[in-house]
Amino acid sequence: MLAEIKxxxxxxxxxxxxxxxxxxxxxxxxxxxxxxxxxxxSPHFLTWGxxxxxxxxxxxxxxVVVGMTILLIVGGIDLxxxxxxxxxxxVSGALFLAGLDPWTASxxxxxxxxxxxxxxGFFVTVVGLNHxxxxxxxxxxxxxxxxxxxxxxxxSLFTLPPEFKAIGQGNFQGVPYVIIIFVVVVAIFxxxxxxxxxxxxxxxxxxxxxxxxxxxxxxxQVKFWVTVLCATLSGFAGVIYMARFGAATPTxxxxxxxxxxxxxxxxxxxxxxxxGTIFGAILGMALLSVVTSSLILLDISVYWQDMIKGCILLxxxxxxxxxxxxxS
Amino acid sequence: xxxxPVLQIRNLSKAFGSVQALSGVQFELRxxxxxxxxxxxxxxxxxxxxxxxxxxxxDEGDILIDGKPVTIxxxxxxxxxxxxxxxxxxxxxxxxxxxxxxxxxxxxxRRAPLMNFxxxxxxxxxxxxxxxxxxxxxxxxxxxxxxxxxxEIAKALTLDCKVLILDEPTAALTETEAxxxxxxxxxxxxxxxxxxxxxxxxAEIFSLCDRVTVFRDGRYVATEAIEATSxxxxxxxxxxxxxxxxxxxxxxxxxxxGRALLSVRGLSDGTRFANVDLELRxxxxxxxxxxxxxxxxxxxxxxxxxxxxxxGNVVLDGKxxxxxSYADAVRAGxxxxxxxxxxxxxxxxxxxxxxxxxxxxxxxxxxFGLLDRHAEADQATSxxxxxxxxxxxxxxxxxxxxxxxxxxxAIAKQLSVAPKVIIMDEPTRGIDVGAKVEIHRxxxxxxxxxxxxxxxxxxxxxxxxxxxxxxxVREGRIAGELETGQLDEExxxxxxSGVQPNAAYEGQAQNVA
Numbered sequence: 101m102l103a104e105i106k107x108x109x110x111x112x113x114x115x116x117x118x119x120x121x122x123x124x125x126x127x128x129x130x131x132x133x134x135x136x137x138x139x140x141x142s143p144h145f146l147t148w149g150x151x152x153x154x155x156x157x158x159x160x161x162x163x164v165v166v167g168m169t170i171l172l173i174v175g176g177i178d179l180x181x182x183x184x185x186x187x188x189x190x191v192s193g194a195l196f197l198a199g200l201d202p203w204t205a206s207x208x209x210x211x212x213x214x215x216x217x218x219x220x221g222f223f224v225t226v227v228g229l230n231h232x233x234x235x236x237x238x239x240x241x242x243x244x245x246x247x248x249x250x251x252x253x254x255x256s257l258f259t260l261p262p263e264f265k266a267i268g269q270g271n272f273q274g275v276p277y278v279i280i281i282f283v284v285v286v287a288i289f290x291x292x293x294x295x296x297x298x299x300x301x302x303x304x305x306x307x308x309x310x311x312x313x314x315x316x317x318x319x320x321q322v323k324f325w326v327t328v329l330c331a332t333l334s335g336f337a338g339v340i341y342m343a344r345f346g347a348a349t350p351t352x353x354x355x356x357x358x359x360x361x362x363x364x365x366x367x368x369x370x371x372x373x374x375x376g377t378i379f380g381a382i383l384g385m386a387l388l389s390v391v392t393s394s395l396i397l398l399d400i401s402v403y404w405q406d407m408i409k410g411c412i413l414l415x416x417x418x419x420x421x422x423x424x425x426x427x428s
Numbered sequence: 429x430x431x432x433p434v435l436q437i438r439n440l441s442k443a444f445g446s447v448q449a450l451s452g453v454q455f456e457l458r459x460x461x462x463x464x465x466x467x468x469x470x471x472x473x474x475x476x477x478x479x480x481x482x483x484x485x486x487d488e489g490d491i492l493i494d495g496k497p498v499t500i501x502x503x504x505x506x507x508x509x510x511x512x513x514x515x516x517x518x519x520x521x522x523x524x525x526x527x528x529x530x531x532x533x534x535x536x537x538r539r540a541p542l543m544n545f546x547x548x549x550x551x552x553x554x555x556x557x558x559x560x561x562x563x564x565x566x567x568x569x570x571x572x573x574x575x576x577x578x579x580e581i582a583k584a585l586t587l588d589c590k591v592l593i594l595d596e597p598t599a600a601l602t603e604t605e606a607x608x609x610x611x612x613x614x615x616x617x618x619x620x621x622x623x624x625x626x627x628x629x630x631a632e633i634f635s636l637c638d639r640v641t642v643f644r645d646g647r648y649v650a651t652e653a654i655e656a657t658s659x660x661x662x663x664x665x666x667x668x669x670x671x672x673x674x675x676x677x678x679x680x681x682x683x684x685x686g687r688a689l690l691s692v693r694g695l696s697d698g699t700r701f702a703n704v705d706l707e708l709r710x711x712x713x714x715x716x717x718x719x720x721x722x723x724x725x726x727x728x729x730x731x732x733x734x735x736x737x738x739x740g741n742v743v744l745d746g747k748x749x750x751x752x753s754y755a756d757a758v759r760a761g762x763x764x765x766x767x768x769x770x771x772x773x774x775x776x777x778x779x780x781x782x783x784x785x786x787x788x789x790x791x792x793x794x795x796f797g798l799l800d801r802h803a804e805a806d807q808a809t810s811x812x813x814x815x816x817x818x819x820x821x822x823x824x825x826x827x828x829x830x831x832x833x834x835x836x837x838a839i840a841k842q843l844s845v846a847p848k849v850i851i852m853d854e855p856t857r858g859i860d861v862g863a864k865v866e867i868h869r870x871x872x873x874x875x876x877x878x879x880x881x882x883x884x885x886x887x888x889x890x891x892x893x894x895x896x897x898x899x900x901v902r903e904g905r906i907a908g909e910l911e912t913g914q915l916d917e918e919x920x921x922x923x924x925s926g927v928q929p930n931a932a933y934e935g936q937a938q939n940v941a
Contacts, residue, residue: 295798300799303775304778310771311766311771311774312786
């Protein structure tokens, strides 16, 4: 026993879940294997252009994944992320068309997204509904708002000033700003989630809410703020999409929540709360993206894509379940 | 009818990965006997029961029923062979009614497409009323834990079984309920039903059982007729060493404990209890006894700000403290250890270190709101060492620990804030004998260091053996306070129940020590 304590002494490290890092290593291995296989199958796969396209395709959604992962860890879920992304776009776009400068309009778009999060947080923590139902209602209501604001037609924003569009379309020394923003957001939140005291409370609350309360943690506050954070990041993603597309379509983002939740779960987040990492979730997203890209390069009909993604999700969760059961 | 034992286990082994849970154990159950199975947590009792109940399959060895070797492939197969298993942990459908739970097997076997609720309720009532007057139309979620345990037992009794396995059935029961259960077990025995009785409580085993088998570390140690052995002997076989003294020394009678550490005056919550006065003095361990549901946990939680109070005040270490939330209590130096270890005591899937830090993250927070991982590791390492937590390392998940060690982690969490007073709610429930003794010693050590200890317990020997003073709660009021010299089981039961104890009561009178 003394030896064990000494061993613990020697490591002097508190890693949150060795299992999670095992999972991340496994995902990296699968992604690498896929990439190697694809490099033989298609000469276009291992090119900077293809990688840039893949990264671009999941960068903005990746910001939403960050929020969703933290929300899953606290034991919540948000089905409204796609609607909120769209709402942020539409509100910012409409305000810009009404004469506001695009930066202020974007800030307002992000702020109203946060407000939607606060309303959901209110229903979850004060009224006592669960995240699933609350966000399901929000998903539909917010989508409806998007249609009301735009009267159902896309807002054309080609008049956006070039320095704003650059966020979505420009690049710094060949690296798109979108990717830079994505990497920075992921790095910040991955670090905070592992190290910051405030985010440790997220794990406590998600792992065992009652025990967290019995440790003096105000779990309702934690859940409220994480709900707000997830919606805010969705709003942030929305304005980047606006800059990228130079348009705001009222149907944009429909179904995004499923992709985002799938990525987080493949990356190790549990729907029961208490576990998950942002790095893992991003790897989950990368895996889905590599698969999509491979299917396109292999000339497989797009109609197959959803089916294959679904199977990957099922396989990942089954593997996890199997490993967990073996362990206990 | 043959003379073969109704159930026989020969040379049974089971491994989980690299851990050998059982190696070559034997066990024999005669017709109509109550056979106790003892061993510390991790001795392999539950593993064996799960194999008899068809939940796990043995790696090698034989299970014989009525002398014939059998394979028990599933819980349903076990039921068909007449084996009923009542788990230690409650496994009822919380949202269904008592009747629906009790009659689950019958409903499952029913061929008609629609439910016959009349019959379900009648059958359930018949089964339930033998144990306790619990309304069968109540939702299980609305019942107390002890009532749920009784429903679980009633459910097993509806199966037409010849072997009934009870895994710590009295862990959550009050004395009266336990007595009623014992009467039923004796009745079953007379009808020729055999019972395997798993318990840590020696008094129960010695009043109820015919024989006792002891396991230690996955191995068979011995089987003895109950007349031929003694509680001390069984405990010795369980732990494999002599436990000379089960309880640490109390305060000497002449040493009046010091100043008042905590005094509670006129505390009420408007529903469960009223006008509670308590005083805890430095150096003593104050016990709180009473029946389950008397309001003991509610009083403790209200003192600590986990539940709102409607009246009363709390003076901690001479200072009037206003406690509105648990965070206030912790800041003032008052902490509460929950009775429900897995439900609200520990974070099972988080690391030991993360568990220990949960109570005061502020202390471990460095610049920029970041957690100081070295400080966290140091704190967890030193507390784990102080409490003797057996673990692979401080970053192992708490779920990998045994019950006793999980509880030590929960206590380490309380100690991390250097509290003035700790209120412990059933700190040794469901913990094996060895860990229990360690926790008792630890509580006494803390008391000697001047930390105020209040311990709520349903186990009378524990209250009497460990505490310097015991306050007994009945129906939300302090029914009486007993000093060391006045502590005995009868007086406590009398105060707790408000009636003279039943003359037939014999079980708990035998003290382990």
